[in-house]
Amino acid sequence: MKPIRYLFSIPMMLSGLSLFAAKELPAYMDESLPMEQRVEDALSRMTTQEKINMIHAQGKFSSPGVPRLGIPDLWMSDGPHGVRAEINWNDWGYSGRTNDSITAFPALTALAATWNPTLSFEYGNALGEEALYREKDVMLGPGVNIYRTPLNGRNFEYMGEDPYLASVLVVPYIKGMQQNGVGASVKHFALNNQELWRGHINVNLSDRALHEIYLPAFKSAVIDGDSWTIMGAYNKIRGQHACHNEMLLNKILKEDWGYKGVVMTDWGGAHDTKEAALYGLDLEMGSYTNGLTSESEFTTDDYYMARPYLEMLEKGELPMSTLDDKARRMLRLNFLTAMKRNKPLGSVASPEHYAVAEQIGNEAIVLLKNSPVAKGGNPLLPLSPDVKSILVVGDNATRDLMKGGGSSELKVKDNVTPLAGLRALYGDKVKYAQGYRAGKPMYSHVEQIPASVQDSLRAEAVAMAKNADVVIMVGGLNKNHQQDCEAGDRESYALPFGQPELIEALQAANPNLIVLLLSGNAVEMPWADKVPAIAQAWYLGSMAGKSIANVVSGKVNPSGKLPFSFPVRLEDNGAHSFGAISYPGDSINQEYLEDILVGYRWHDTKKIPAHYSFGHGLSYTSFDYGKPVASAKTIGSDESLTITIPVRNTGDRDGKETVQLYIGDDKASVLRPLKELKGFEKIELAPGEEKTVNFTITPDALKFYDDKTASWIAEPGKFRAYIGSSSTDIRATVPFELK
The missing domain is CATH 3.40.50.1700 (Glycoside hydrolase family 3 C-terminal domain)
Structure with missing residues (x-):
């Protein structure tokens, strides 16, 4: 049973604490001070053992705080669609409580099918409120791994095949949740695109595919969503496990993107103390289990980032700076969540939450x-x-x-x-x-x-x-x-x-x-x-x-x-068209041979029609797209182009239409998809009503990732804007040129 948190959440706990209240609070407890000042103050008071304790689990879904300093434990919960029932302290059995029933929200594929960022915010907020009521500090979600193959067992937890759509929808989810003082844990970073052999399969792919397809949603979650935690993936990437991957965590996430949050393992995702210490892991959860079903005689003190890490520090085999960086990140997370005062109380299975779930279902x-x-x-x-x-x-x-x-x-x-x-x-x-x-x-x-x-x-x-x-x-x-x-x-x-x-x-x-x-x-x-x-x-x-x-x-x-996309046959999917080495791999290695041509990019470019296309969805009414108007025929490298298009409801029912913008590069020095989603807007129209949809195109929307220079490039030349009701139901095309 989780202990009750006091932590001065009621102003100084009445008169019994009046003497302590009169005493000046240590800086780390003073929420009026800058976060980094509080973090450094707390860090300076901690012993090495207390720092070690903080960076690994103490039970199935908890990591320690610093009891001596009044810094509380952190409590986490699955999953991305609702707060999971209470699990036993140190095995995967349910604890049998009668007060842990909740609202199940639609799976994230359903949320993605709404194409509605407002509903994504409401989703995150409602789930955050339920987590608050259940006294959880971090929710293990949302998931934004890209839908690469229809055989992936966890696709229902993710937001589809397109990096732009997932990027737009993940940000409001995170903001809605975290405004409640509950941290999101965006997962699984990265390339966890299958469950078969997930614990060891080694993914090889081009830098272009990595940056154009598989990283954008995570980047948006970090830079635009300010996700307080990121969960690593089980698989390997270029020979190194994702949960302590030098390229992924140190170079891309923390150096290039400037991430200040916590990187946690998926349960059992750590494999090496030295790599974990040096290559970006901050919190180790669930080691010595397979993630769900097995136990072992090892205790949490035997985790890679527990006693073995401490011993390497004491022998001088690892610098103390590695531990301090992890402890700083854990302190920030704690101050934003468990130690945050004046949080709302939360609620669970309320009429308001049921209404949110129903509305998302209606639009999904x-x-x-x-x-x-x-x-x-x-x-x-x-x-x-x-x-x-x-x-x-x-x-x-x-x-x-x-x-x-x-x-x-x-x-x-x-x-x-x-x-x-x-x-x-x-x-x-x-x-x-x-x-x-x-x-x-x-x-x-x-x-x-x-x-x-x-x-x-x-x-x-x-x-x-x-x-x-x-x-x-x-x-x-x-x-x-x-x-x-x-x-x-x-x-x-x-x-x-x-x-x-x-x-x-x-x-x-x-x-x-x-x-x-x-x-x-x-x-x-x-x-x-x-x-x-x-x-x-x-x-x-x-x-x-x-x-x-x-x-x-x-x-x-x-x-x-x-x-x-819904392929007609499995072989029509890009990942499956290159044989077993592309999916599922040879049990050791896997090659992403379709490269950047994932989903509709593959169907479009290779002229292999899908049964039902990305972006497809019918209505009980009909919508007529008028003639688009562009603000210019050419743009410079620091200019933007605006396209407006009228859309009218020509049927006899109220309806909502998602107007989609795709961009295609007529001629490029590298292979590019026929077109890529770069904008969308969902509008509601009464019968006979017309609204004008506006899209702004900047040079950033025209760029591809250049492997040679490790940078994003927009090549001058001719482009096309495709506007339509799906990736194949294009209602208007606007040519323009980048000078």
């Missing part, structure tokens, strides 16, 4: 397809209010999708499932058939379901489908091992548990079929041409059923846009 759902069943008819969605019978099919319609997944598992106070949400709206019109069985949510292995069971469930659902006005199939993936789950990648691009056969059988029985995919990854859809309505509905957390019912009924007009 992506309408992929919505066609009439018969020629000349209306699309299936939104459902007609006259519908008399609805059959809901699918394990995901009733499943608790907050269970499983690894460290993102959540214990929720309320869970509105898709079936419950639809029944709340349509009552006894709704019938249910499971259709398929997915098995228990398990971290390290898979429950095998007999084929006879799946056949029986399918037959039952198909028989019921024949008598329904409309069938809603709620399928996709879930948090089982080798689906969307930590520590195991997917083994197939196809939907599991016989869902493709179930979908085709349902469509044959009843053409009025809607498929809702709940997942954090793209899936193969050989059945898509036969299904009139398809929506990507993600993992939407506590209020998932409400958001789904809102969109299905038309109460909410869908406005989500895909944050990653």
Whole structure:
């Protein structure tokens, strides 16, 4: 049980402390003084042992403060989508408390699909308030690793395939959280783009790919978001583990970006005392475990940055300056979080937080397809209010999708499932058939379901489908091992548990079929041409059923846009097109051979159409893009160009549209993508309403990273601005020239 914090949070704890109150506070306790003065004062009072204690764990989710000086312990929690239930002090079992149920917010792929920075801020703030209530100082999230392959088990925790989109959305999340005195821990730095062999796979890639694709969101988190902590990745980069990687942590993060915060390991991510001391690691968590499931006889005093570090310091094998730098960073973090007075009290599972979760879900759902069943008819969605019978099919319609997944598992106070949400709206019109069985949510292995069971469930659902006005199939993936789950990648691009056969059988029985995919990854859809309505509905957390019912009924007009591409086949994805050495590697090394051509950059440049493009998302209304106007035809190296374009709602419903700006370089000295996202704006329009969207293009938006000079370059020449509703639905093109 976590100790109660006093730390003078009530002004001098009444008259009992009046004598102490009259005494002058030490400088490190005086919040009116500059941060660095407080840090240096505290550091000067600490012993070497106290500094060592501060830089490694003392339990599963805690690191020590300095009790002698009244500096409190730090307390952390998974994860990026909600505050995890309380874990035992020194094993991975749940402590069985009854007061740790919370709000599950939508997964970060869903947040990315909103393309809405305002909602990202509200997300971070609400999660920060829940962390405060649970007395957490650091939340282990958000994640911004780039979506490189649809097989990555943790893609649902990240913000998609585009570095610009992730960069824009991560900053307000961090600011919203940290305004509450709860530190964000942006993860996993860097190149943790698969779970298979994650603890040792050595990633090799070009400097261009590193700087153009995989680092920008982290850079924005540090420079624009001021994230107080960064979590290292498990994998190696160019032969050195990411949690003590000289190039990544010392050169790029701390020297080039000027980072003053704390670099912590992922749990068990440290491997060497000397490297940890010299190459940028500040806080070691979870060593001598595999991150989730195993224990050992070693204590936290045996960690790499504990007794072994102290012994090397005492022998003169490492300079004391390395320890002082780490202690300074830990003190800053402590003063911003655990030791900060006058923080708000926080709240948990409140109506306000449920409203935030529901609103994010409303704007996250992506309408992929919505066609009439018969020629000349209306699309299936939104459902007609006259519908008399609805059959809901699918394990995901009733499943608790907050269970499983690894460290993102959540214990929720309320869970509105898709079936419950639809029944709340349509009552006894709704019938249910499971259709398929997915098995228990398990971290390290898979429950095998007999084929006879799946056949029986399918037959039952198909028989019921024949008598329904409309069938809603709620399928996709879930948090089982080798689906969307930590520590195991997917083994197939196809939907599991016989869902493709179930979908085709349902469509044959009843053409009025809607498929809702709940997942954090793209899936193969050989059945898509036969299904009139398809929506990507993600993992939407506590209020998932409400958001789904809102969109299905038309109460909410869908406005989500895909944050990653859906390839037709797995081989159409860039990472998979070069064979096993590119993904998953040879178990030791891996080469990022698609280089900078990740996601839509690959599909565009190689002319390999995606099934559903990056940025794609339909609406129940329609939007007309007018003629763009540019402020100039040429710009200089220190000038900017403004493009304005009118957008009108030409339908009969209120709707939101995300207007996207891409830039392409007509001719360059290096390979460049056909186009790259460089701006977007989400606008809301009433029927017939028109708004003008403004984009400002600076020379920075035209640059590429030059490996030879280790700098960003914009080459003079001709460029094009592409403005549209997705990466392939381009409505206007504006040529211009950089002089």
